[in-house]
Amino acid sequence: MSAGMMPVRYGIVGCGIIAEVHASEIAKLAEAELVAVCDVNPDQAARFAAQYGAAAYSNLDELLARPDIEVVSICTPSGLHEEQVVRAARAGKHILVEKPMAIQMEGVERMIEACEQEEVLLATVFPRRMSPQAQYAKQLIASGALGKLSLCSAYVKIYRSQAYYDSAGWRGTWAMDGGGAMMNQGIHTVDMLQWLAGPVASLEGRARNVLRDIEVEDTVTSLLQYENGAMGVLEITTTAYKGKGQRLELYGETGTLIIEEDDIVMLELDGAEVTLPEFAPFAVIPDGHREQLRDLAYAVREGRTPVVPGTEGRHSLEIILGTYASSRLKQEIKLKEHFSMV
Numbered sequence: 001m002s003a004g005m006m007p008v009r010y011g012i013v014g015c016g017i018i019a020e021v022h023a024s025e026i027a028k029l030a031e032a033e034l035v036a037v038c039d040v041n042p043d044q045a046a047r048f049a050a051q052y053g054a055a056a057y058s059n060l061d062e063l064l065a066r067p068d069i070e071v072v073s074i075c076t077p078s079g080l081h082e083e084q085v086v087r088a089a090r091a092g093k094h095i096l097v098e099k100p101m102a103i104q105m106e107g108v109e110r111m112i113e114a115c116e117q118e119e120v121l122l123a124t125v126f127p128r129r130m131s132p133q134a135q136y137a138k139q140l141i142a143s144g145a146l147g148k149l150s151l152c153s154a155y156v157k158i159y160r161s162q163a164y165y166d167s168a169g170w171r172g173t174w175a176m177d178g179g180g181a182m183m184n185q186g187i188h189t190v191d192m193l194q195w196l197a198g199p200v201a202s203l204e205g206r207a208r209n210v211l212r213d214i215e216v217e218d219t220v221t222s223l224l225q226y227e228n229g230a231m232g233v234l235e236i237t238t239t240a241y242k243g244k245g246q247r248l249e250l251y252g253e254t255g256t257l258i259i260e261e262d263d264i265v266m267l268e269l270d271g272a273e274v275t276l277p278e279f280a281p282f283a284v285i286p287d288g289h290r291e292q293l294r295d296l297a298y299a300v301r302e303g304r305t306p307v308v309p310g311t312e313g314r315h316s317l318e319i320i321l322g323t324y325a326s327s328r329l330k331q332e333i334k335l336k337e338h339f340s341m342v
Contacts, residue, residue, distance in 0.1 A: 007033040008297035011069040011093075013060060013084055014076035015039035015048035018098055022073045023052045025290035031297040032071075038063040060084065064091035070300060073293075074098060078183070079176035082107035085122070089114040094121040096296050099187050100320070101313035103178025105339055108317060112310050122310030123296050126191050127288020129308060131262045132279040134192065141196055145269055146252030149230040152197035155247045156186040157240035165214050172214030180216030182207065182320050186236035188284075189246045191316040192259075193232070197250060199315065201227045204332045205323030211239045222323040234323070 010026055012019050015037055026034045034054050039045035042058040049056035057063040064072070064087060072088045074081055074097040082102045088095050095115065101124050102108045115122040128134055140146070160181075170176030177184055194200055205222035212218040218239050224232040237243070248259040258266040262284060267274040282288075292308060299306040318335050326333040 005031065005301055007031055008070050008300050009033050009035045009068050010071045010073060010293075011036045011038065011063050011066070012054075012073045012075055013038045013063070013088075014074065014080075015041075015044050016075060019048065019073070019075040021286050021289050022075055022096075022293065023048070023054075025286050025293055027052060028290060029294055029297065031294050035068060036063050036066060060087065064088060064093060070094060071096060071296060077170045077176040078103050078178045079170070079173075082111055085111040086114045089118045089120050089122070092118060092120060094296065094300050095310075096123045096125065096292065097310070097313075098125050099191075099313075100178060100183055100317055101310060102317070103174075103183070105314070105317060105321060108310075108313055115310060121296065121299055121306055123292065123299070123306035123308055124310050124313040125289065125292060126188060126195075126308050126312065126316075127284050127292060128188050128192050128262060129195060130288040130291040131282045131284065133259065133262055133264050133282070134196075136277070136279070137196060137257060137259065137264065140257070140267075141250070145255055146250060146257060147254035149197055149226070149228060149250065149252045151232060151249070151251045152193060152224075152226065152230050153233040153249050154189045154193040154235075155249075156181070156189045156236040156245070157243035158185055158238055158245060159241055159243050160185070160212075160218075160238035162212055165212055172212065172216050174215050177216060179320060179324065180207075180209065180212075180214060180220075181218050181236045181238040182220045182234075182323060183216070185238055186220070186234075187316050187320060189236070189248065190234065190319050191312075193234070193248055194315050194319060195312075196248070197226055197228075197230060197232065199227045200224050200319050200322075200335060202332055202334045203319065203322050203326060205234075205326040207324055207327040210237075217324075217327075220323060220327075222319070222326070224319075234319075 165172040207217035207220040
């Protein structure tokens, strides 16, 4: 922490599983301090607050009325993010919102606009970007080391049982989850792919609930056409028994880069395998969250944009919602054209 820097005071909204990650990592930071939490379930809020030495609220407006809270972490179901972010912005709080930022593009735009109007910072949680391997890969591709990209694809093959979806009433619903395997589990990989390979111009996708009794999809595929001319595939499912997690494959004229989970497992340039630097140990949860919480604290004190600003939440959501639209309409979707009309 910079000499003389006062810790940034956080409040957490929603006291579920992901809030535990936010709270535990704030506790490890000299740059941050958790002062209050809020949950619609008063008992849950009280238990959570007692664990972390914070004040408990069951009314969001009461938490937002506290003048000592500078940043609010939104850790509630996705369908609640839009209204809560706007309310927090109107209260003058800086905001870190979990993925997805919202479940419709209109919601994302409203959130960004509210924060700009109130001159508060808005950041969204994409912790995979914070790994040293991801930063290395980003710089490598930006340098042109892979040459012109040709095929850039991602695969998310994980397992969620029916019991998982049945464990909470909002899971697997359009109203609160906003989608299934792609929106909830796959969004981090979708974000990583577009962050590394570049913006997607158009896509053609199919999304289905193949095995699970849910409103939304458990399996999705999408054919991608990037603005830079490259092509790619997205395959995402929560039905892969003993699934292998996430994998990104990026091929260019002069190189190949493959990432499994958060490790670079292959890097070849001009036909020769590259010896990678030694990367510091990194776990997406909790290390990525901790680094984003720390970064936002410094952004507040330094008056700068956070490393993953809210505007970055648009890109993965366009791909996901575009895939859903393509599946529904059974046609190719040109993203700029489609989202200029909605």
